[in-house]
Amino acid sequence: xxxxxxxxxxxxxxxxxxxxxxxxxxxxxxxxxxxxxxxxxxxxxxxxxxxxxxxxxxxxxxxxxxxxxxxxxxxxxxxxxxxxxxxxxxxxxxxxxxxxxxxxxxxxxxxxxxxxxxxxxxxxxxxxxxxxxxxxxxxxxxxxxxxxxxxxxxxxxxxxxxxxxxxxxxxxxxxxxxxxxxxxxxxxxxxxxxxxxxxxxxxxxxxxxxxxxxxxxxxxxxxxxxxxxxxxxxxxxxxxxxxxxxxxxxxxxxxxxxxxxxxxxxxxxxxxxxxxxxxxxxxxxxxxxxxxxxxxxxxxxxxxxxxxxxxxxxxxxxxxxxxxxxxxxxxxxxxxxxxxxxxxxxxxxxxxxxxxxxxxxxxxxxxxxxxxxxxxxxxxxxxxxxxxxxxxxxxxxxxxxxxxxxxxxxxxxxxxxxxxxxxxxxxxxxxxxxxxxxxxxxxxxxxxxxxxxxxxxxxxxxxxxxxxxxxxxxxxxxxxxxxxxxxxxxxxxxxxxxxxxxxxxxxxxxxxxxxxxxxxxxxxxxxxxxxxxxxxxxxxxxxxxxxxxxxx
Numbered sequence: 001x002x003x004x005x006x007x008x009x010x011x012x013x014x015x016x017x018x019x020x021x022x023x024x025x026x027x028x029x030x031x032x033x034x035x036x037x038x039x040x041x042x043x044x045x046x047x048x049x050x051x052x053x054x055x056x057x058x059x060x061x062x063x064x065x066x067x068x069x070x071x072x073x074x075x076x077x078x079x080x081x082x083x084x085x086x087x088x089x090x091x092x093x094x095x096x097x098x099x100x101x102x103x104x105x106x107x108x109x110x111x112x113x114x115x116x117x118x119x120x121x122x123x124x125x126x127x128x129x130x131x132x133x134x135x136x137x138x139x140x141x142x143x144x145x146x147x148x149x150x151x152x153x154x155x156x157x158x159x160x161x162x163x164x165x166x167x168x169x170x171x172x173x174x175x176x177x178x179x180x181x182x183x184x185x186x187x188x189x190x191x192x193x194x195x196x197x198x199x200x201x202x203x204x205x206x207x208x209x210x211x212x213x214x215x216x217x218x219x220x221x222x223x224x225x226x227x228x229x230x231x232x233x234x235x236x237x238x239x240x241x242x243x244x245x246x247x248x249x250x251x252x253x254x255x256x257x258x259x260x261x262x263x264x265x266x267x268x269x270x271x272x273x274x275x276x277x278x279x280x281x282x283x284x285x286x287x288x289x290x291x292x293x294x295x296x297x298x299x300x301x302x303x304x305x306x307x308x309x310x311x312x313x314x315x316x317x318x319x320x321x322x323x324x325x326x327x328x329x330x331x332x333x334x335x336x337x338x339x340x341x342x343x344x345x346x347x348x349x350x351x352x353x354x355x356x357x358x359x360x361x362x363x364x365x366x367x368x369x370x371x372x373x374x375x376x377x378x379x380x381x382x383x384x385x386x387x388x389x390x391x392x393x394x395x396x397x398x399x400x401x402x403x404x405x406x407x408x409x410x411x412x413x414x415x416x417x418x419x420x421x422x423x424x425x426x427x428x429x430x431x432x433x434x435x436x437x438x439x440x441x442x443x444x445x446x447x448x449x450x451x452x453x454x455x456x457x458x459x460x461x462x463x464x465x466x467x468x469x470x471x472x473x474x475x476x477x478x479x480x481x482x483x484x485x486x487x488x489x490x491x492x493x494x495x496x497x498x499x500x501x502x503x504x505x506x507x508x509x510x511x512x513x514x515x516x517x518x519x520x521x522x523x524x525x526x527x528x529x530x531x532x533x534x535x536x537x538x539x540x541x542x543x544x545x546x547x548x549x550x551x552x
Contacts, residue, residue, distance in 0.1 A: 005090075005100065009107025013073060014114075025471055026065045026115040030058055030122035036482055038125070051131035056219040057485065058126060059141055062119045063148070063215050067181055068365070068470050069115055070149055072463045074108045074156035075173035076166040082262060083166075083381070091259050101157075101254040109153045116145055140235060141218045148211040151242040152177055154249040161256050166380055166462045167373030174369045182361070184210045186334060207234070209245075214238040305392065305400025309374075348427045352437070353514035355416050359441055360477060360505050362412050363448050368469035370408055371452025372462060374401035375545065379460040384548070394546040398453070402541075406449045413441055433511050440508040443530050447504070448473055450537035457544035476533070477505050484516070493519070501525035 037054045081087035090100060123141075126132055156173040163169030187203040207213050213234040378384040387397065420434045452469040459465040480503035487496045500506040500522040507526030509517045 003103070005095065005103025006107045009077075009104055010111050013108065013111040023114055023118055025069075026062070027118040027121070029065065030061055030119050033057055033061055033482060034122045034125045036485070049131065051126055051129035052219075054129065055123070055126040055132050055137065058119065058122045059215060059219040062116065062122075063145060063211065064474075065115045065119075066145055066149055067152075067177060068474065069467060070112050070152045071156045071173035071177050072170055072467050073112070074104075074153045075160050075163070075169040076463045077104055077108060077157060078160035079163045079169050080166055080380075088259065088262055091257065091262075097254050097257040100257050101250065105153060105157060105250065108157075109150055112149055112153060113146065116142065116149065137218060141215065144211060144214050144218065144235065144238065147239060147242050147246075151246045151249075152180075154246045154253070155180075158249040158253045161253055161261065165377060167369075167377040170373070170462060170466050171366075171369045174365055178362070178365055181210050181212060185212060208237040208241045211238060211242070303396060303400040303403065304390075305387075305397050306403050307400075309400065309404035348423045348430060349513050350515060352420070352423055352430070352434070352512040353509055355419050356437065356441070356505070356508050356512065356514075359412065359416055360444065360508075363409070363441075363445055364470065364473055364477065366412060367405070367409050367445065367448035368452045368466050368473060371402075371405040371449045372456045372459075372465040372469040374405060374453050375456040375548070376459045376462045376465040377456075380462055388549050394542060394549045397549070398542055398545050402449055402453055405453070406446065409445050409449060413438070413445060430512075433513070436511045437508050440504060440511065440526075440530070443534065444477070444504050444508070447476075447530055447534045447537065450534050450541060451476075454537045454541040454544070457541055457548065477503065480506060484520075497521060502529050504530045 034054065037050070037057060078087065081090065091097075095103075123138055127134070127138060132138065152173075155176055156169075159172045159176060160169050163172060184206045187206050214237075217232065217234045375384070378387060417438075420438065424431050424434055451473055452465075455469045455472065456462075456465045459468070480499045483496045483499035484506065487493070497520045500510075500517075500520050502525065503522060504526050506517065506520070506522045507530075510520060510522050510526075
């Protein structure tokens with residue numbers, strides 16, 4: 001009987017309007033990349049160098065689409081059912097827990113394979129140019145990406161069992177994807193070149209959790225040609241690791257799908273104010289912010305919506321913010337070490353460009369999951385009606401919601417400040433450039449928050465708002481960079497210069513005089529583009545929020 005649930009999940013995912021995003025988004029993006037890199041004279045080289053370059057570009061873009069689109073829907077699949085009450089009905093049916101999980105898992109996985117299917121025209125064009133092989137390049141690439149989708153679907157469903165709100169599930173799912181796909185590559189950057197021992201083995205073992213090394217081994221042409229046994233080993237190790245993680249997540253999630261999972265009972269605990277004087281004194285010594293201490297009364301000058309967001313959100317309480325700051329401090333030390341050691345082999349400009357791209361990637365992945373639920377999550381949880389009954393104006397609601405998301409996003413920007421400080425110590429003349437770059441990144445983060453909030457005001461489901469925000473933000477920041485990747489073939493210098501003028505990311509790289517951007521002039525148009533984008537998003541958000549708060 002699990003096939004009925006399988007059909008239900010496919011219909012729910014593909015039967016709405018936003019399903020066109022899964023089809024048209026990757027199709028248009030990948031087709032545009034092929035058109036941009038297609039030989040202008042209709043000729044290809046015998047060695048297939050251009051075909052391999054195009055195959056690598058399309059492959060990385062496909063993997064990026066998978067990382068962006070996969071976690072959103074499965075992360076809300078179970079928590080939304082529990083909130084609506086349909087999960088209790090589903091668990092009372094004759095279906096076994098394995099049948100319930102199999103129907104959901106297979107239905108969501110098959111639906112999310114659409115972005116991978118939409119890449120076949122672009123991959124076919126690369127294959128038609130010659131230089132790549134079906135058995136050693138195309139089929140392994142599709143197998144690795146499909147395995148990545150299956151792994152992240154099982155991970156997101158597992159997270160959905162523990163989440164209490166759809167927006168919290170989405171944030172946790174995207175955070176887990178970032179950890180598995182990107183953060184696992186960090187320790188290898190901290191290992192000195194030529195080092196051996198247990199540390200090197202541990203860093204190499206952590207890389208096996210990320211699909212990026214396996215995809216790089218295929219796209220760079222080292223796995224199929226047999227030029228490096230370590231490259232082909234990366235594919236095998238990731239396949240084994242992903243299969244093991246998928247099985248673990250699937251078994252644990254299926255075991256949790258019982259009627260008892262709906263009973264969330266926990267001890268109320270003892271508040272700090274109710275303890276003895278000695279206990280209060282000891283907790284004051286051991287805790288910077290006591291998680292069991294009653295919050296003080298809310299001052300009159302603080303936005304009540306901001307306080308409500310931080311006190312009701314799991315990672316918004318003070319002790320969680322301290323933990324996030326501590327994590328950012330650790331990341332800052334790691335980036336400082338990388339910047340110090342990398343400055344020996346790389347220029348400070350190249351190190352700065354790497355940090356700018358890292359911050360842009362984190363903003364694209366994290367900000368929509370934080371900002372796209374500020375309005376839609378209230379609709380989904382039924383709290384918007386209660387919020388409209390308060391004497392708060394639309395301006396106060398918008399300001400409180402934006403500040404709650406913006407303060408959390410600012411922690412991402414703080415993580416790289418020591419790295420930039422090291423750059424200034426290595427090359428003091430970069431002080432003004434680094435200052436302007438940080439200002440540009442702050443404005444990019446502000447634009448991402450405002451854009452996500454504006455999109456959130458038009459949707460009643462957090463999942464759809466998150467995916468839409470990520471696609472719009474990716475298009476705004478990364479789409480002009482396609483012209484730069486296709487510079488001189490077929491786009492000329494003037495065309496690339498005009499396209500980069502609308503990219504704030506290109507403006508930040510230009511401020512650092514990053515390699516490849518010194519001959520272009522995206523400034524000051526990029527400043528104006530970013531400023532007008534922030535203003536437009538704020539106007540749209542305020543107008544739509546005012547419309548939603550009007551009596552009906």
